[in-house]
Amino acid sequence: xxxxxxxxxxxxxxxxxxxxxxxxxxxxxxxxxxxxxxxxxxxxxxxxxxxxxxxxxxxxxxxxxxxxxxxxxxxxxxxxxxxxxxxxxxxxxxxxxxxxxxxxxxxxxxxxxxxxxxxxxxxxxxxxxxxxxxxxxxxxxxxxxxxxxxxxxxxxxxxxxxxxxxxxxxxxxxxxxxxxxxxxxxxxxxxxxxxxxxxxxxxxxxxxxxxxxxxxxxxxxxxxxxxxxxxxxxxxxxxxxxxxxxxxxxxxxxxxx
Amino acid sequence: xxxxxxxxxxxxxxxxxxxxxxxxxxxxxxxxxxxxxxxxxxxxxxxxxxxxxxxxxxxxxxxxxxxxxxxxxxxxxxxxxxxxxxxxxxxxxxxxxxxxxxxxxxxxxxxxxxxxxxxxxxxxxxxxxxxxxxxxxxxxxxxxxxxxxxxxxxxxxxxxxxxxxxxxxxxxxxxxxxxxxxxxxxxxxxxxxxxxxxxxxxxxxxxxxxxxxxxxxxxxx
Numbered sequence: 001x002x003x004x005x006x007x008x009x010x011x012x013x014x015x016x017x018x019x020x021x022x023x024x025x026x027x028x029x030x031x032x033x034x035x036x037x038x039x040x041x042x043x044x045x046x047x048x049x050x051x052x053x054x055x056x057x058x059x060x061x062x063x064x065x066x067x068x069x070x071x072x073x074x075x076x077x078x079x080x081x082x083x084x085x086x087x088x089x090x091x092x093x094x095x096x097x098x099x100x101x102x103x104x105x106x107x108x109x110x111x112x113x114x115x116x117x118x119x120x121x122x123x124x125x126x127x128x129x130x131x132x133x134x135x136x137x138x139x140x141x142x143x144x145x146x147x148x149x150x151x152x153x154x155x156x157x158x159x160x161x162x163x164x165x166x167x168x169x170x171x172x173x174x175x176x177x178x179x180x181x182x183x184x185x186x187x188x189x190x191x192x193x194x195x196x197x198x199x200x201x202x203x204x205x206x207x208x209x210x211x212x213x214x215x216x217x218x219x220x221x222x223x224x225x226x227x228x229x230x231x232x233x234x235x236x237x238x239x240x241x242x243x244x245x246x247x248x249x250x251x252x253x254x255x256x257x
Numbered sequence: 258x259x260x261x262x263x264x265x266x267x268x269x270x271x272x273x274x275x276x277x278x279x280x281x282x283x284x285x286x287x288x289x290x291x292x293x294x295x296x297x298x299x300x301x302x303x304x305x306x307x308x309x310x311x312x313x314x315x316x317x318x319x320x321x322x323x324x325x326x327x328x329x330x331x332x333x334x335x336x337x338x339x340x341x342x343x344x345x346x347x348x349x350x351x352x353x354x355x356x357x358x359x360x361x362x363x364x365x366x367x368x369x370x371x372x373x374x375x376x377x378x379x380x381x382x383x384x385x386x387x388x389x390x391x392x393x394x395x396x397x398x399x400x401x402x403x404x405x406x407x408x409x410x411x412x413x414x415x416x417x418x419x420x421x422x423x424x425x426x427x428x429x430x431x432x433x434x435x436x437x438x439x440x441x442x443x444x445x446x447x448x449x450x451x452x453x454x455x456x457x458x459x460x461x462x463x464x465x466x467x468x469x470x471x472x473x474x475x476x477x478x
Contacts, residue, residue, distance in 0.1 A: 052439075062336070062337065063336040063337075063339065063340050063378075063380040063381065064329075064332065064333045064336040064337060064338060066378075066379065066380035067332070067373060067378050067379075067380050068338065069328070070373060070378070070379055070380070071373055071374070074373075075376045135327070
């Protein structure tokens with residue numbers, strides 16, 4: 001029966017078609033942890049043959065990830081077109097700069113004729129990092145509190161412009177700093193808990209707590225409903241001592257004894 | 258509201274489940290969306306009437322969730338379930354033709370309704386073709402139930418599928434022509450269905466007036 005052959009040709013087509021494979025490249029865990037920009041995927045086999053299979057078998061791809069990658073690709077392409085228009089506008093009339101919000105990019109105006117980042121893979125990776133940062137309660141509170149026209153450079157966090165040319169290291173650093181700044185708008189973990197901390201604890205301990213920013217979990221999906229890691233389990237925070245506070249309690253005990 | 262019942266064909270569910278679904282449509286963040294997607298998938302595999310239109314309720318819930326909180330829990334669960342069922346489709350077919358046919362109907366309906374940026378989901382194209390190619394195999398062509406399912410799907414989404422991958426559609430139709438010509442055990446109903454779909458595609462995914470008359474008018478004796 002030729003069904004076996006059909007299966008194999010399907011898989012080979014999947015492998016040959018870049019889009020099916022590319023969600024491996026979008027694995028943000030490795031992206032965020034890896035410092036070098038090289039194509040990791042070149043060392044991971046795209047397909048392999050096991051004794052039981054009739055032919056090459058592709059890496060496991062799940063449909064949802066493929067769909068999310070496609071969605072991101074379309075939105076990045078859309079952004080690219082919009083950005084290109086802004087470059088043209090900058091070339092032909094700085095006064096005509098488009099002030100409409102709704103663009104997910106930074107409000108950096110493009111310098112006329114500057115070279116923009118066009119590599120889709122890079123853009124998608126950057127967009128994913130931006131989406132993680134924006135998908136938080138802190139960011140939500142930030143944009144509600146500070147409208148765009150009232151943002152002060154330096155004081156208020158500004159989304160890095162994914163279309164500008166930066167080295168990998170420079171970009172990752174910008175993202176890191178941006179996320180740290182956004183944490184200033186983290187919602188309080190519990191009513192009055194911050195006041196408690198100041199009353200009961202040494203100033204040194206307070207400094208330690210504030211610098212201990214929880215990193216957004218890179219494994220979580222880009223679209224998880226907005227959650228700040230600080231208040232990851234709302235139910236728990238109303239029962240007993242929050243884990244953060246427990247650490248303080250023990251250190252206070254040590255101080256006291 | 259009664260519209261929901263009619264639009265989404267959820268009459269076959271018990272009242273509690275109907276309530277759950279209606280809430281999911283309006284306030285998706287307040288319900289367990291994984292449970293909702295399982296409920297929908299399970300019913301689609303059992304109920305042929307529901308499977309023919311289940312894509313619609315899925316689409317509405319996906320949109321509602323995205324709008325509400327930018328989430329995609331429901332879609333993720335739905336696609337995961339679909340993928341699992343797809344991988345196990347051969348066993349399903351051996352166990353129950355009815356379930357297999359319901360599955361194909363459902364996945365095609367999801368393909369039809371769950372668009373991303375107004376385009377069908379690329380991830381579903383190959384799986385849908387795989388299902389249809391399976392239905393075009395000699396053993397399936399012997400079952401009217403499977404032939405009927407095959408032509409129904411092609412009527413509904415054939416043109417979209419062809420746009421996504423013309424080569425695969427050609428491959429499918431080679432099988433259908435062969436099936437029509439060479440299979441000796443085919444029932445006359447099956448042959449009629451196949452002939453109609455061959456003409457349908459040849460006409461650009463629609464039937465000419467005369468063909469329409471031939472296939473669909475009542476024969477008066």
